[in-house]
Amino acid sequence: MARRTAFNLAGKSAPAGQATQIALPVSDLSAGMQAQLEARVYHGAKDGPVIFVSAAIHGDEIIGTEIIRRVMKKLNPRRMAGTVIFVPVVNMYGFISHSRYLPDRRDLNRSFPGSERGSLASQLANIFYTEIVTKCELGIDIHSAAIHRYNLPQIRIASGNAKLKKLAIEFGAPAVIEAPLRDGSLREIAKSDGVDMLLLEAGEGLRFDELSVLTGVNGILRVMRQLGMITAKRLGKIPAPPAQTTKTAWLRASRGGVCRLQAVSGDAVKNGQTLAIISDIFGDDEEIITASADGIIIGHATLPIVNQGDAILHIAEVRIFANVEERMDAINDAMMGNEMLDEDELI
Ligand SMILES: [Zn+2]
Incomplete structure (x- = not known):
């Protein structure tokens, strides 16, 4: 040849x-x-x-x-x-x-x-x-x-x-x-x-x-x-x-302060669900950030100190919400438990 x-x-x-x-x-x-x-x-x-x-x-x-x-x-x-x-x-x-x-x-x-x-x-x-x-x-x-x-x-x-x-x-x-x-x-x-x-x-x-x-x-x-x-x-x-999605949206901090996330990347969330709580440095004057749609979280801020307007969560709308959570779990489990990924093995 x-x-x-x-x-x-x-x-x-x-x-x-x-x-x-x-x-x-x-x-x-x-x-x-x-x-x-x-x-x-x-x-x-x-x-x-x-x-x-x-x-x-x-x-x-x-x-x-x-x-x-x-x-x-x-x-x-x-x-x-x-x-x-x-x-x-x-x-x-x-x-x-x-x-x-x-x-x-x-x-x-x-x-x-x-x-x-x-x-x-x-x-x-x-x-x-x-x-x-x-x-x-x-x-x-x-x-x-x-x-x-x-x-x-x-x-x-x-x-x-x-x-x-x-x-x-x-x-x-x-x-x-x-x-x-x-x-x-x-x-x-x-x-x-x-x-x-x-x-x-x-x-x-x-x-x-x-x-x-x-x-x-x-x-x-x-x-x-x-x-x-x-x-x-x-x-x-x-x-x-x-x-699969064509629509994503950022949720932003409604006030400056200390942000406690209630959901992170990979979580399936329902419209209206509490996703983050932001308070002042004494823990007072809490404001609640809620999901703007049914979907999954595809990005989040890892720094819990926020200014007003900071993007804190990125949400992807999914059309068919049923089983999203199970599917995400299946993907995560398969990825982390994948035995073929011995570093040096040629494929
Ligand atoms: Zn880049």
Whole structure:
């Protein structure tokens, strides 16, 4: 059998059946060091789809860096079909300073497609976009909540794409949210170039948590299996269909003070149910925050000190409320008890 042609990334060659690390120069840092976009290409021995998996576009949303580490450990490019480009840290500037932004104070996820002659954020967006994103048919981009916030693992997709929705459900996260795309976001620009994107939101800024990591690892492997890139026989089916929604709402603090949450991410809640109690520092003048719809909590503030107007709970409306709680439990149990996730086992 003829050997599969090498994959070319930014003028460098990644041979078939191997993992190859490639650094793309971005710019000189102010103190003289080189900033490089580091990618590792798993170029399978057999033909198949080309996809990318990226993390830390927001430099403090580091959960995807750990998810990518664990996924890479499980893959053997000699047995794989197709190609995966892994980018564990896209915004290396924010990553080293534990910040969402770049030194030019721009948000990388509002800077796509970027330009060679633009700001630092614009240059980085341009390199990532032209050298990696546009070479792929599908991308999985991993984010977390900001610091002092937690997101229930959830997949966000553009609405109206049946193929993408199927992959989103197969990912197996507790919730799938179809929502409009933000201007200048990676997903919006990628869509205009025909690149499908799954966005995983999971966990808290600057933290790792096992439910988020395992959801991410299992989900990426399941999507790869669905695309015919790996067989992954030991990887189970999704334990229950995710909650699906097109409508989410933030509940905000009605006063400043000390906030006691009565529900957290993953909880099923009924319209009118008490979700948080906010009082002053003596415990007086309590105000009650109630659920605005039947749904599940998909995000919450982990910092109990709030100013008036702070977002404290993110609720996703679900159309069919019956059994939501049992389904969420089934997904959590399966994720945490998944015996296939011995770290070093190849699949
Ligand atoms: Zn983000």
